[in-house]
Amino acid sequence: MLSTIYILWLRQLKRFVRSRARVIGSLGQPILFLFALGFGLGPMFQKSGGGNYIQFLAPGVICMAILFTSVFTGIEIIWDRQFGFLKETLVAPVSRMNIMLGRTLGGATVATIQGLIVFLIALIAGFRPESVFSVALALPIMFLIALLFTAFGTGIASVMDDFHGFQLVMNFLVMPLFFLSGALFPLDGLPPLVAIITRIDPLTYGVDAMRGVFIGASHLGMLTDLSVLSLWTLLCLFIGSYLFSRIEV
Amino acid sequence: MKKNALPLSERKQLVPPISNPFHQLYYFLNLPSATLALVTAIIRATEVTKKFRDFTAVDHISFEVEHGQIFAFLGPNGAGKTTTIKMLTTLLHPTSGTIEIDGHDPVAHQSEARKSFGIVFQDPSVDDELTAWENMEIHGVLYGLEKKLRRDRIEQLLSIVELSDRKNDLMREFSGGMKRRLEIARGLLHHPKILFLDEPTIGLDPQTRNHMWEYVMALNKSEGITVFLTTHYMEEADRVADTIAVIDHGKIVAHGTSAELQQRTQTKSLEEAFLSLTGHQIRDEQLGTADQFRMRMRNMRR
Numbered sequence: 142m143l144s145t146i147y148i149l150w151l152r153q154l155k156r157f158v159r160s161r162a163r164v165i166g167s168l169g170q171p172i173l174f175l176f177a178l179g180f181g182l183g184p185m186f187q188k189s190g191g192g193n194y195i196q197f198l199a200p201g202v203i204c205m206a207i208l209f210t211s212v213f214t215g216i217e218i219i220w221d222r223q224f225g226f227l228k229e230t231l232v233a234p235v236s237r238m239n240i241m242l243g244r245t246l247g248g249a250t251v252a253t254i255q256g257l258i259v260f261l262i263a264l265i266a267g268f269r270p271e272s273v274f275s276v277a278l279a280l281p282i283m284f285l286i287a288l289l290f291t292a293f294g295t296g297i298a299s300v301m302d303d304f305h306g307f308q309l310v311m312n313f314l315v316m317p318l319f320f321l322s323g324a325l326f327p328l329d330g331l332p333p334l335v336a337i338i339t340r341i342d343p344l345t346y347g348v349d350a351m352r353g354v355f356i357g358a359s360h361l362g363m364l365t366d367l368s369v370l371s372l373w374t375l376l377c378l379f380i381g382s383y384l385f386s387r388i389e390v
Numbered sequence: 391m392k393k394n395a396l397p398l399s400e401r402k403q404l405v406p407p408i409s410n411p412f413h414q415l416y417y418f419l420n421l422p423s424a425t426l427a428l429v430t431a432i433i434r435a436t437e438v439t440k441k442f443r444d445f446t447a448v449d450h451i452s453f454e455v456e457h458g459q460i461f462a463f464l465g466p467n468g469a470g471k472t473t474t475i476k477m478l479t480t481l482l483h484p485t486s487g488t489i490e491i492d493g494h495d496p497v498a499h500q501s502e503a504r505k506s507f508g509i510v511f512q513d514p515s516v517d518d519e520l521t522a523w524e525n526m527e528i529h530g531v532l533y534g535l536e537k538k539l540r541r542d543r544i545e546q547l548l549s550i551v552e553l554s555d556r557k558n559d560l561m562r563e564f565s566g567g568m569k570r571r572l573e574i575a576r577g578l579l580h581h582p583k584i585l586f587l588d589e590p591t592i593g594l595d596p597q598t599r600n601h602m603w604e605y606v607m608a609l610n611k612s613e614g615i616t617v618f619l620t621t622h623y624m625e626e627a628d629r630v631a632d633t634i635a636v637i638d639h640g641k642i643v644a645h646g647t648s649a650e651l652q653q654r655t656q657t658k659s660l661e662e663a664f665l666s667l668t669g670h671q672i673r674d675e676q677l678g679t680a681d682q683f684r685m686r687m688r689n690m691r692r
Contacts, residue, residue, distance in 0.1 A: 148531040156519045159560075225515035229576075232479055233532035234504040390481055 145235045146243040153214065153247025157254070164255070167213075171206045171259045175199065175266050178325065191327060199260075199268035200351035201324025204286060206259040207252045208344060211287045212315050214248030215294015215381075218388075219301055228390045237386040245291045245381070252287035253280070270355040278354040282370070286347040289374040292381035299384035317342075324348045328360045343373035431490075432457050432584060432616050433478065438487035440473050447473040449640035450487070455618060455633070457583075460610055462631035463620040464664070470640040471620035472512060475588045478618070479509050492583050505533065507584040508577030512592065514569050518562040522553055522572050525561060526579060533580035540579075547575040551605065567598035574605060578615070585609070587619040591626065603630050628660045638668045 157164065179195045186194035221227040230240050260268075260276065270276070297310055321335070322344035331339065339345045350366035353359030359366060433455035440448040448470040455461040463471045476482040478489060480496040480503055489496050492506035516525050523544065530540035548554045551571040561569065570590060577585055587606070591599040607630060610617050621627050627634050628648045636644045636651070644651055644667045648660050655666040665671060 142534070144531050144534075148528050152517065152520065152524075152528060155524070156517075159519055221517075224518065225511060225513045226517045227515075228481070228511055229515045229529070230532065232481060232504060232509060233529070234501040234534070235532050390476075 142235060142239055145239040146246065149230070149240060149243025150247040150250065153244065153251055157251040164258075167206070167210060167255065168258065168262070170209065171202045172262060174202050174205065175259075175263060179266055195263070195267045196269065196356050197327070197352070198325065199263035199266070200355050201322070201348050203256050203259045203263065203283070204322070204324055204344060204348045204351060205319050207256040207283055207287050207347075208290050208315065208319055210255040211248055211252035211290035212294040212297075212310075214251055215245070215291045215296075216298045216301075216307065216310070217248075218244070218295060218298035218385075219304060219307075222298075222388075222390065223303065227388075231388070231390055237388075238382055241295060241382045241385040245288065245295055245378070248291035248294070249284060249287035252291060253284045256283045256287070271357050275354045279351055282347065282350045282354065282367075285367075285370050285374055286344070289343060289347075289370065289377050292374070292377035296377065296381035296384045299381070299388050318344050321345075322348050323360075343370065346370045346373070430456050432492055433461075433618060434490040435474075435478070436488045438474070438477060438484045438489060440470075440477060440482060441485045446640055448477070448484075451637070451640070451642045452487075453635055453642060453645060455584075455616060458610070458614050458616055459632045460607070460617040460619070460630055462627040462634045463618070463637055464622070464624070464627040464634050465620075465637035466622055466670075469637045471622075471637060472588055473640075474637075475509075475586055475618070475620060479507060479586055480504055505580065506582060507586055508580065508582040509586040510570070510573045510577050510588065510590050512588040514566075514573070516561045516569055516572060516576075519560065521558050521560055522548070522564070523557040525572065526576055529576045529579050535580060543579055543581075547578055548572075551575045567594050567602070570594060570598070570602060571605070574602070578609065578613075582615070584616045584618060587617065589620055589622070591621070591623065599626075606630070624659075624661045624664065634660075636664060636667050643667050 175195075175198065179198050183194040186192070186197070191197065218227060221230075231237070233240075257276075257280075260279075297314075301307075301310075321338050321342050323339050324344070328336075328339060328345070328349070346361065346366040346369045349359050349361050350363060350370060353363045353366065431454040433453075435454075436452050437450050438448060438452070439446065439450050451470075451474065463474065465471055473482065477484050478491060478496065480500050483497050491503040494503040494506065496503040517528075520528070526544045526548070527540070530544065535543065545554070548557050551574060553568065553572055553575070556564070556568070561572070564572070574585075574587075574590075585606075590606075591602060594602065603626065606617060606619075609615055619631070631648070633646065634648055634651060635642050644654070644663075646654070648663075651660060651663040651667070652658065655663040657663045657666055
């Protein structure tokens with residue numbers, strides 16, 4: 142039923158548009174990373190022969206904004222559960238799969254918009270993509286990343302009773318996903334263990350693909366990036382909807 | 391108002407009154423009398439049990455609710471009222487026993503069962519960041535109402551619950567009573583045959599409470615909708631319900647009209663009848679079933 146998916150997608154969008162404080166609040170971190178790291182580590186990066194750090198960093202920070210927003214919108218299910226709206230949807234004569242899809246697509250759309258906003262901020266910070274059309278190419282990749290992590294957040298929220306575990310998820314899952322993705326450092330010349338971990342981290346492929354389209358410097362190759370990213374997205378959607386289907390209210 | 395003069399167990403043994411056209415039909419077709427109840431009962435629970443691990447929340451309860459009745463589940467917090475409502479409304483599967491909602495098994499025919507009822511949950515279940523209208527709209531779409539019909543019905547229901555002038559306001563600006571009214575309107579949007587109300591007046595002031603019951607009773611009369619409610623307020627059950635089932639520790643201890651319960655226990659008020667039936671007052675301070683379960687889980691982990 143497309144109407145179910147559509148109305149729940151629309152709900153996420155309306156909530157996003159109406160919560161300006163949250164939108165601005167969630168931009169704080171990417172801006173800080175972009176400016177503090179970009180300008181702070183920039184000279185050192187340049188000296189060691191890495192080139193312009195802002196060019197390198199911006200795709201990573203865009204990915205970070207998408208990662209945080211999408212995990213968070215996924216985890217919002219806990220909110221809905223505590224404030225009751227989840228029950229209203231779960232008792233309706235529609236399949237759980239459609240509810241999960243509507244929410245996830247909505248969350249992913251919101252996260253993609255958030256990524257676009259950070260992209261614009263990066264332009265102000267001095268980021269110069271290869272061509273103006275690269276944004277059009279980046280959009281589907283951004284959406285794929287957003288979809289992956291919204292589904293991921295949905296899955297986690299489905300097995301969490303309340304917000305007590307939130308800090309745990311942030312510190313032991315989301316932060317490592319970000320820091321070990323190569324968003325801040327280049328992937329070559331890493332110690333073997335770190336190299337292996339970065340290859341497991343799905344965000345690595347997202348960041349790499351974004352660098353591919355924005356500055357023409359994909360380390361792993363676009364084909365690898367996109368196929369691994371798609372596989373991870375499918376897996377997360379599958380597990381996420383399975384866990385969501387088992388929620389009891 | 392008080393339609394059922396006899397408790398269920400005794401009624402079954404009687405010869406069905408021939409005045410009811412349904413009954414006449416059944417006699418004419420010469421069907422076994424067991425099928426008779428199939429037609430008259432809109433909710434039927436048989437030996438329903440719900441266990442959470444070793445904790446029995448609902449213990450072999452059986453009851454029937456007839457078309458157009460207002461049926462109250464009266465019992466203290468933690469007696470199993472909400473668990474029963476959750477099973478009736480497809481949110482929980484019974485451990486054993488069978489349930490029929492408007493002829494549908496909530497486990498096997500979930501969608502059909504869900505379309506036949508509306509529900510107002512114990513806790514608010516609106517989206518605070520959307521407007522009243524948007525909350526109604528989402529419900530209408532989820533229940534597959536066609537656009538024109540949906541909009542007309544929303545307008546109509548909002549005016550019944552006197553929220554038309556606030557329809558474009560965000561829900562977080564609404565008071566508890568207004569949210570409740572909207573939830574009732576929302577529960578009725580898809581023309582359900584049954585309206586479930588789980589402790590609908592908790593946290594409302596007496597005036598709002600009064601008002602709400604007036605709405606519910608009026609709807610019951612005008613739309614012929616069957617109402618299943620749970621409460622731990624004696625006076626509400628007494629005033630509103632045609633039939634009361636007293637539930638305690640997961641079991642139905644008595645079943646009948648308020649007058650019957652008083653008559654059976656030789657008491658002068660429902661409150662006294664309750665005391666006599668259960669051996670205690672309604673204990674407001676006790677935890678709900680879900681909380682009890684959570685506490686047990688927490689203790690087990692330690």
